[in-house]
Structures are given as C-alpha cells and as structure tokens.
Amino acid sequence: LKEGVKIVRQDIWQVKAMRMGSITLDRSAMTHFKGKGEIIEVPIWACAATNGEVNIVIDTGLHDLESARKAEPGCHQKPDEQVVNAIKNAMGWSPADINYVINTHLHYDHCGGNAFFPQSKFIVQRTEWETAAKPIASEAAFYIDEFYGKKAVKYFQWDFADEEKDILPGLKVIPTPGHTRGHQSVLLNIGKGVLCVSGDICNVADNVNGNLEPNIVVNTQQVYESFALLRRCADFILPGHEPSIKNGESSDFPPVL
Ligand SMILES: [Zn+2]
Numbered sequence: 001l002k003e004g005v006k007i008v009r010q011d012i013w014q015v016k017a018m019r020m021g022s023i024t025l026d027r028s029a030m031t032h033f034k035g036k037g038e039i040i041e042v043p044i045w046a047c048a049a050t051n052g053e054v055n056i057v058i059d060t061g062l063h064d065l066e067s068a069r070k071a072e073p074g075c076h077q078k079p080d081e082q083v084v085n086a087i088k089n090a091m092g093w094s095p096a097d098i099n100y101v102i103n104t105h106l107h108y109d110h111c112g113g114n115a116f117f118p119q120s121k122f123i124v125q126r127t128e129w130e131t132a133a134k135p136i137a138s139e140a141a142f143y144i145d146e147f148y149g150k151k152a153v154k155y156f157q158w159d160f161a162d163e164e165k166d167i168l169p170g171l172k173v174i175p176t177p178g179h180t181r182g183h184q185s186v187l188l189n190i191g192k193g194v195l196c197v198s199g200d201i202c203n204v205a206d207n208v209n210g211n212l213e214p215n216i217v218v219n220t221q222q223v224y225e226s227f228a229l230l231r232r233c234a235d236f237i238l239p240g241h242e243p244s245i246k247n248g249e250s251s252d253f254p255p256v257l
Contacts, residue, residue, distance in 0.1 A: 011051040011170040013188040015195055017238060018086040019247040020044040020061020021077035023109070030203040030241060032213045041076075042204075042241040044109045046083065047197055048091045049188060054168055055093060056100045057083070057120075058186050058197045059240075063112030063147060071108050071141040083113030090248060095119070100159075102173065104199025105183045106132040107142040110240065115152035122153055123167060125175055126160035128182025139180065139218060176201040176230065178223030179216055185230065193235030195253055201226045202239040205254040231256060 021044045027035030030042065046059040060083045062068050068075045080089060087093040095117050102123045103111050114122065135143045146152060161184065164174045170189035177183050179200045186197040201207075201223065203214045208230050213223045230237070236253040238245065244254060 009169040010189055011168065012191040013049045013051050013170055013195075015047050015049045015188055015190055015197070015238070015250060016090045017245050017247065017249040017253075018046045018048060018061075018083075018090050019081055020046050020059070020083060020086065020109070020113075021075060021081045023072055023241070024074035024076070025072070029215045031206055031210070032215055034212060040243065042243055043245070043247075045238060045240055045242065045245065046086070046110075047238060048087055048093065049171070050091070051168065051170065054099045055091070055097050056102060056171070057087060057098050057117070058102045059104055059110040059199065060101060060113030060116070061086070062109050063115075064144075067144050067146065068108050068112065071144070075109070084116050100167065102167075102184075102186055103128070103148070104185060104197065104201075104240070105180045106148050107180065107200065108144045108147060110199060111147045114147055118154070118157075120157065121159050122157050123159050123161060123165075123173060125173075125182040125184045126162050127175075127177075128180060128184070129158065129160060131181045136218065139216070142216070174229065174233065176226035178219050178221075178226050179214060181218055183226075185226075187233055190236070190251075194233060195236045195238060196230055196234035196256065197238045198230065198240065200240040202230070202237060203241045204239050205237050205242055205244070205256075207239070208237065209254075209257045
C-alpha cells in the first residue's frame with residue numbers, strides 16, 4: 001500500500017438473539033389492521049453482540065412484570081428470559097463483561113433490565129431520553145421511569161447520540177423515528193451483509209418488507225421514511241417482536257427485501 005493510504009477497519013460482529021419474554025396480543029397490533037382477531041404470542045427480542053473484544057447488549061427486555069402489565073396485560077417472562085440469565089446462557093457473560101448497552105428506545109419491554117449494568121455505557125438517542133421524561137398521552141403507559149431514570153442508569157453512564165453515530169468499526173446507530181420520537185436502530189456488519197437490529201420501528205419483518213406500519217406510531221410519515229432508510233442500509237433484520245426467529249439465533253435472520 002502507498003504511504004498515507006489508510007486501511008479502514010471493518011469488524012465482523014457475532015450477534016445472538018435473546019428472548020426476553022413474550023406478549024400475547026392480537027396479530028394486528030404488530031401489523032396495522034392486518035390479521036385482526038387472531039391472538040398470537042410474540043417474543044420480545046434483545047441481542048448480544050461481540051467483535052471478540054467489545055461486548056454489547058442491544059435492549060434489555062422486561063423486568064418488573066407487574067409494571068409491564070399495566071402497559072400491556074399480556075406480558076410473560078420465564079426466569080431464563082431475564083437479561084442477566086440470558087446473557088449468561090447465550091454468551092457466558094456477566095453484567096461486568098458488558099461494555100455498552102444500546103437501547104433502541106425506552107419502552108418498558110426494551111429497557112427493563114437496564115439497572116443490571118451499572119458498569120456499562122448506555123447509548124440512546126438524546127431525543128428518546130428527553131421524550132421519556134415527557135411522553136405524550138398515548139405513549140405514557142409504555143415509558144416506565146424506574147427502568148431508565150437515574151436510579152436505574154446514572155447520568156454519566158449515558159452516551160447520547162444526536163443523529164447517526166459510529167460506535168465501533170462495523171457497528172453504528174441510526175435514527176429510525178416513527179414508533180417513538182427518538183427511536184434508533186443498530187446496524188452491524190455480520191460478514192455476509194448488514195444486520196439491522198430494528199427495535200420496534202419494525203415489530204416484525206413484515207413491517208419493512210410489506211411496507212406496513214406497526215400499531216404504536218407517533219408519526220406515520222416518519223415510519224415509512226424509516227422503512228425506506230432500512231431498505232437502503234440493511235440486508236437482514238432482527239425486529240423487536242418477530243415470531244419466526246428462534247432463541248439463540250445467530251446467522252439465519254430474515255432478509256430485508
Ligand atoms: Zn416499543
């Protein structure tokens with residue numbers, strides 16, 4: 001190589017899906033009016049990711065079922081679906097091994113276990129953190145302060161993102177608003193392509209692939225813009241509640257069409 005030519009390091013991330021519990025609900029809750037009247041049980045997904053040096057948890061699932069059931073009465077969680085048990089089983093990790101926790105957003109089923117990581121840095125969009133302190137009426141039930149307030153995550157643990165942000169080689173966060181005002185997705189280079197850990201901008205792969213919004217939406221136009229962005233960026237997707245993914249899945253994620 002000529003002098004001055006920089007090699008851009010582009011790590012490959014190993015990602016493993018971790019089931020954090022489940023929600024019994026009407027299918028149309030995931031896919032706007034489609035599938036109405038069909039009751040299904042959908043998983044709640046988080047995942048673990050590592051490049052061999054840095055360990056990351058994306059979303060921390062449910063914690064306090066009693067609080068969660070005020071927002072969504074159909075929540076369930078088994079002991080091995082609690083985040084500390086799940087990272088031990090999936091990766092052999094303890095909370096002290098986790099360098100970063102990334103929250104796609106601060107709804108109760110995506111940040112419930114945040115308090116278990118007092119030594120980790122937390123990455124969230126600043127807008128989401130601010131939104132969580134002053135939710136609009138329709139979303140208030142989904143924001144439960146005990147999971148992300150200062151008793152759970154100390155202020156200096158937060159590393160706010162204001163837009164798209166490179167976190168590490170081969171791993172970045174991008175704003176994907178619409179489900180919440182400050183929602184973000186995580187893009188990871190997994191070798192065979194780019195995986196998007198989409199949180200709830202896509203509850204299921206059918207949202208982006210069918211161009212079909214989820215039910216919980218604060219800005220419809222932004223939802224469709226976020227779908228278009230994901231189609232440009234990602235080859236595969238790990239949605240927040242996709243039923244076809246298996247616990248521990250690490251390679252066979254649904255494609256983004
Ligand atoms: Zn959500």
